[in-house]
């Protein structure tokens with residue numbers, strides 16, 4: 752039985768393949784998938800961060816981790832929930848980077 756030959760589905764690519772794409776375009780396809788997912792994530796993150804930044808610079812926003820105010824002009828990060836599926840809000844740069852910050856205030860987690 753003759754083997755079914757397929758041509759790489761990438762437009763203009765003449766290579767005969769026995770899988771989805773030729774080696775070159777398979778790699779390109781995977782890279783593109785990864786980067787577009789990342790782009791979507793970054794876009795959402797940046798948009799949200801910008802919204803929060805307006806509020807933080809206005810003053811009166813409390814850190815999502817320690818509950819103390821984030822003073823306008825200080826460095827802050829957009830914190831994730833522990834499972835990283837969502838954002839919990841702005842937090843001090845040092846609260847975001849140190850794990851200890853979270854554990855020190857367990858009552859704020861509920």
Ligand SMILES: [Zn+2]
Pocket residue numbers: 759760761764765766772773774775776
């Ligand atoms: Zn190809």
Ligand SMILES: [Zn+2]
Pocket residue numbers: 814815816817818819842843846
């Ligand atoms: Zn804090």
